[in-house]
Amino acid sequence: MGVSLLGTFVKPVHREGPKFIAIFAAVTLVLFILWEPLGVIGLALTIWCYYFFRDPVRVTPMGEGLIVTPADGVVSLIEPAVPPSELGLGDAPLTRVSVFMSVFNCHVNRAPVAGTVTAVAYRPGKFLSAELDKASEENERNGLTIEMEDGTRIGVVQIAGLVARRILCEVDQGARLERGGRFGIIRFGSRLDVYLPEGTAPRVSLGQSMISGETVLAKLGDATPATSRID
Template sequence: MGVSLKDTVIKPIHREGPKFIGIFAVVTVILFAIWEPLGVVGLALTIWCYYFFRDPVRVTPMDEGLIVTPADGLVSLIEPAVPPAELGLGDAPLTRVSVFMSVFNCHVNRAPVAGTVTTVAYRPGKFLSAELDKASEENERNGIVLTMADGRQLGVVQIAGLVARRILCEVDEGAQLERGGRFGIIRFGSRLDIYLPEGTAPRVSVGQTMISGETVLAVLDDASPAVARED
């Protein structure tokens, strides 16, 4: 069955969306009453707000050992880094993959692997541009640790950005998540850091476009680094 025009244009909306879309819509009506060109701008922003909060259906690959990206956006950094202390993942550097989400990306976050949420840790901080390396240490953040069935752990950190002022984590410690399962959202522009288990190399490159819940980020026990793509 083909995809209809309706399905292409009309997307499911995250539960955080309706109140903001409603505010934008009311302001748009007021702007139209003041001056029609202002109303047109308001209408464009209302449509943008609607698509910002989209929560599309994603088809998550289920092959054994896959780690999928928890966020839409671009891979901005791949480097060894010590995980935030509040995650309890130790002092040794792990491979960190950072995915930057612009204000045009879908911001619903999904679990990279199946497992139990064994840590949820919030830390207040600054609101620097999420593209900066130091945003991982200085910005407001919320981290979760997923413990897999074999005991290995993976950390995911939601990081607020220059525009993002609200991190929403929708799971508590003890929750069971399936790979690709939703666990939160950030509004409006932001970043996610993924700390891979020791001995696992990313299968993506800096600058690569990621699709949350679908793009394979790494394969457990695969220590072979990705081959850089040529444009």
């Protein structure tokens, strides 16, 4: 029971985290020396920093054709949109599902499907609020195209937000990803867009909370909208 309780609060940390946590901790120490109330605020921010970079174990659902969410957060947009040209997914609109990550969400990104990365493309840009529709076109972004064994391709785009100033993609073109496998992280508050294949409808709704690597976003070939489905 003790181990289980400890595991509830103590999570593994992404490799990007220790240096930031150390900086926050050092500043906190100085603040305690200057004035204890400031040190308490610094301690709270240090705990937040640790929490931000958490990288918990996720249990990815098994099942043919399942597409899982690549990010924790809330579904902020579901709409048809033309994928970024650098993904090589054509110029016809596809269903785009956007997941907005606040500064309190886990920011480790995971692959929605198993497959081979056929494209990785970074584009500089602005740092508008990631909740805005135009953030997909105007903000700094990094896109991946993942091709499954049957040739189906899915686009995933990491988008920087108002606070975020760093997109980290940890895979290169040609890499093999498993469903739910880690591929990157964004600091500090951002969004991920998923472009679903034609004929596939999302199984999620606007405002729904998502857990990366676990929540089923869609099932390939299932064109039934979430609002019409009875499970």
